[in-house]
Amino acid sequence: MTASVISAESIPGTGRAAQGAIELRQVSKHYGDVVAVDELDLTVQPGEFVTLLGPSGSGKTTTMMMVAGFEEHTAGTVLIDGRPVDSLPPRDRNLGVVFQNYALFPHMSALENVEFALRMRKVPRPERRQRAEEALDRVGLGKMGGRKPRQLSGGQQQRVALARALVFNPAALLLDEPMAALDKRLREQMQEEIKTLQKGLGISVLFVTHDQDEAMAMSDRIVVMKDGKIVQSGPPEEVYNHPLTDWVASFLGDTNLIPCTIVERNGEEAVVDLGGLGLAKVRDRGASGENYAVSIRPEHLKFRTRAAAGNGCAATLVSSTNLGATVRHRLTAGGHELQLRELSSDRGTRILPDEELWVGWDADKAQLLVLES
Ligand SMILES: Nc1ncnc2c1ncn2[C@@H]1O[C@H](COP(=O)(O)OP(=O)(O)O)[C@@H](O)[C@H]1O
Ligand SMILES: [Mg+2]
Incomplete structure (x- = not known):
C-alpha cells in the first residue's frame, strides 16, 4: 500500500459554509x-x-x-x-x-x-x-x-x-x-x-x-x-443492484438476464415466471415496458443444497475459470446459461464436472427490469 500523499487535514477552509450546488x-x-x-x-x-x-x-x-x-x-x-x-x-x-x-x-x-x-x-x-x-x-x-x-x-x-x-x-x-x-x-x-x-x-x-x-x-x-x-x-x-433496464445492468457489470413474464406486481415485489426456472419472487422498481427480464448478478447466484428454501433450481456445470480472487462458473439451468461467481477461498470442493447442482439466489438480489434490446 502506498500512503496517501494528499492530506485533508492540512487544508485551510475546511468546515466552511456549504456551497457548490x-x-x-x-x-x-x-x-x-x-x-x-x-x-x-x-x-x-x-x-x-x-x-x-x-x-x-x-x-x-x-x-x-x-x-x-x-x-x-x-x-x-x-x-x-x-x-x-x-x-x-x-x-x-x-x-x-x-x-x-x-x-x-x-x-x-x-x-x-x-x-x-x-x-x-x-x-x-x-x-x-x-x-x-x-x-x-x-x-x-x-x-x-x-x-x-x-x-x-x-x-x-x-x-x-x-x-x-x-x-x-x-x-x-x-x-x-x-x-x-x-x-x-x-x-x-x-x-x-x-x-x-x-x-x-x-x-x-x-x-x-x-x-x-x-x-x-x-x-x-x-x-x-x-x-x-x-x-x-x-x-x-x-x-x-437495482438497474431499471438490461442496458444499465450490463453497462455496470456482468449480470445474468433471464427473460420473464410478470404474474403479479405488489409494490416493491413481483412474482415472475422465469420459464424453465419456474416462478420466483423478485424486487420491483416499477419499470414498465414491453418485455421484461430478471437480473441476477453472478456473485448473487449461490450453490445451494436441494433442500434449501427460496428461489433456485437444478443446474449443470459447464466450466469453471479461476480468475485469481474469484472463480467464474458457467452453468445451464432451466434452459438458461448462467454465470456464478464466488470467491476462490469459498470454492466448493463438492463441484465436479457434469454433477447435478442446485443453484439459488435471495429474492432481494433479483431485480425485475425492462428488456430494451
Ligand atoms: N464540437 C462538436 N461538434 C459536433 N459534434 C460534437 C462536438 N462535440 C461533441 N459532439 C458529439 O456530441 C456527442 C456527445 O459527445 P461527448 O459529450 O464528447 O460524449 P462523451 O464525453 O460522453 O464521450 C457525440 O455524438 C459527439 O460526437
Ligand atoms: Mg468525454
Whole structure:
C-alpha cells in the first residue's frame, strides 16, 4: 500500500459554509443534427460527489463543458448556488476544472501553472505565490514546484492540475476523466486521494468517467447517461443492484438476464415466471415496458443444497475459470446459461464436472427490469 500523499487535514477552509450546488434545468446541446445533450435535469447538492457515467459519445463531456462555461447550451439553464450562470464566462463561475484535454502549460513550472489560475482572477502577486505553494503542498508536490510538466510523471501532472483547480477555493470541482491516462494502480491511488480531499474540503464534485468501477468507488450518486439522456440515477449500490433496464445492468457489470413474464406486481415485489426456472419472487422498481427480464448478478447466484428454501433450481456445470480472487462458473439451468461467481477461498470442493447442482439466489438480489434490446 502506498500512503496517501494528499492530506485533508492540512487544508485551510475546511468546515466552511456549504456551497457548490450545481443545477441543470432542461439543458440541451445540439451540434447541427446531433443532439449531444437532451433536456437534461441534474442537481449536485453542496458537498455531494456525483458521477456522470456513460459510454463514449453519451454527452458527458458536453454536459461538463456547459457547466464550466466552455460550451454554450442550445436550451435550458445552468445554476450555481441558485444563481443562473448562463451569461458568465468560465472564470467567473467559481468552478475548479480538471479536464483530460485541459493540459498544463508546458513552458511554465508546476508552481507557475497553479499560480496562473490566481493571476486570471486578479489575485495580488505575493498572495498568489503563497497560495500556489500551499495548493501544491496539499497534493503532495510541495518540493516539485520548480519542475516543468515534462519533468513530472503522469500522476504528478494530474496532481498539479488538481492543485490548479483548487487553489482559488472554488465552489465545486468538475473532473472529466482526470485519471484516464494513468495506469490502473496509480488510478486507484488517485481515486482514493481525490475522495479524501473532497471529503476533507466538503466540496461538491461533478465527475465524469466511462469506467463503472471508478464510478462505484468514488460516487455518492451515479448518473447513468446514454444518448444525451439520463437513464438512471442513484447511489452506487442501488444502481448496481437495482438497474431499471438490461442496458444499465450490463453497462455496470456482468449480470445474468433471464427473460420473464410478470404474474403479479405488489409494490416493491413481483412474482415472475422465469420459464424453465419456474416462478420466483423478485424486487420491483416499477419499470414498465414491453418485455421484461430478471437480473441476477453472478456473485448473487449461490450453490445451494436441494433442500434449501427460496428461489433456485437444478443446474449443470459447464466450466469453471479461476480468475485469481474469484472463480467464474458457467452453468445451464432451466434452459438458461448462467454465470456464478464466488470467491476462490469459498470454492466448493463438492463441484465436479457434469454433477447435478442446485443453484439459488435471495429474492432481494433479483431485480425485475425492462428488456430494451
Ligand atoms: N464540437 C462538436 N461538434 C459536433 N459534434 C460534437 C462536438 N462535440 C461533441 N459532439 C458529439 O456530441 C456527442 C456527445 O459527445 P461527448 O459529450 O464528447 O460524449 P462523451 O464525453 O460522453 O464521450 C457525440 O455524438 C459527439 O460526437
Ligand atoms: Mg468525454
